[in-house]
Amino acid sequence: MAKVDLSVELYGHKLKSPLVLASGILGTDAQILHRVAKTGIGAVTTKSCGLLPRPGHENPTVLAWEHGLLNAVGLTNPGVDKEVEEIKKLKKLLSNTNTKIIASFFGCTIEEFGKIAKTLSLAKPDFLEANISCPNTMDEFGRPFATNPTQTYKIVKNVKKASKIPLIVKLSPNVTDIVSIAKAAEEGGADAISAINALLGMIIDTTSKKPILTNKMGGISGPAVKPIAVRCIYQIRKAVKIPIIGIGGVTSGKDAIEMILSGASAVGVGSAVYYRGINVFSKINKEIEEYCRLSSIKSIKSLIGGAHE
């Protein structure tokens, strides 16, 4: 049997698999990311870090409902200085795995994004990912920057000025027109887009009559959001030239193929860890290979954007 080439290109970096660990899942420290990296993943994304440490929200913060997860962890992170040390540690651990590192970060102001990017770059991650779309901190930070094209443009400009490391911008689905935001990111100089972040939602417990999450609202992820993600990526693919990491509800090889056909060059996987364990990445890799073999496809790259033809 001929071997299927699972590698993809992401802004000059070759990923051995299109699968990427999405931010916010298991990205808390170097050792757990190293364990994820051993499952044959193309890249791992660290949990978003800010300028200063944040404890995040009080529990309950993560729930699993009938069709996905709902979370409002609240950007728990150790602050950028400690994160730099953690990424350096991770780089050492991953040195012989050719798994790439995406360092996710968020700022409270447009200027702060540049400042954090500069510090994070000291750790030399392969990519930076600007999380301008966390849905869970609106009480403190107001509406996410990703709801506004002008702010998105300014953040990207600012980060590009501060760092030479390729920049991924993570977009929110909680907007009227995701295409205008994607275009703004591209015009600002973004090297890639990742979409989508979680959808804003709420679960109310009918016995106590209270929202279960302490933050009341949270981000919906998992199987329920997949058709929305596929639609967003399809729209973004039509509007911009930079590569897209498609994220949202991928739990199987078939889901990953769907993302790739919609226009994603790489596929983020997160909530699926809940359904299929940490080994979900090697399972999905195998399922993609099987799909390719059955359809006589030699390289996964040939499927990117296939649904547009």
Added chain:
Amino acid sequence: MNKTSLPIPVTVKKIIKENFKTKSFVLDSKIKALPGQFIMVWLPKIAEKPFSITDISPFTITIMTAGKFTKHMNEKVKKGDTIWFRGPFGKGIFKQVKGRKILVSGGCGCVPLYFFAKTLKNKKSVQVIVGAKTKKELLFVKKFKDLGLNVQTTTDDGTAGKKGYTTEELKRVLSTEKINCVYACGPEVMLKKIVHICEEKNVKYQLSLEALMKCGFGVCGSCSVGGKLVCKDGPVFAKWPGKL
């Protein structure tokens, strides 16, 4: 994808005072769980915290006042009230090992050990060391004795049992008797010391670890220690997962 983890309401059937700051809550529900597993207890508008399961017949949890949440549980929750829980969680559980065993409990570490002790068939081969800072903080001594186990107590100040730490008593036992496995739960310093003692004496061990938990089901990474997730790979480990 019909695998949910949402809080389930349950009525508090009975409250038992265990010591001056610890109570057991007997819950009016059936639960399938294994020794070492834990649940996340939710009190609306307060918080959600992880607790080891004390017993499944009847379903019981034990709570020692340590912060805002546990204080609320012990001072405000009454018989007949509703609390909510998710779980049970954890794949790492206390497993039976043939031969003589010793259970070492520090503080409220006795909770999962008691659940485990209840499942043991041959209780004659089991010893228990229950330790606390002082006499009034000792927990579950009578409960272990009632199971027919040989219990030794230690207190840091010598107000009850032997003066000193559980680890000193463990060392003494290990130097005089052939023990096949040490089961322990308690403060991290105690557990680390036990690892050193057991490794030096070449004795197997199983430890229940504590960590900051958020999801409880292995996705958020909050409880990661040395590449292991305490909530899912643990909470019981037969090898210390991180740096000692």
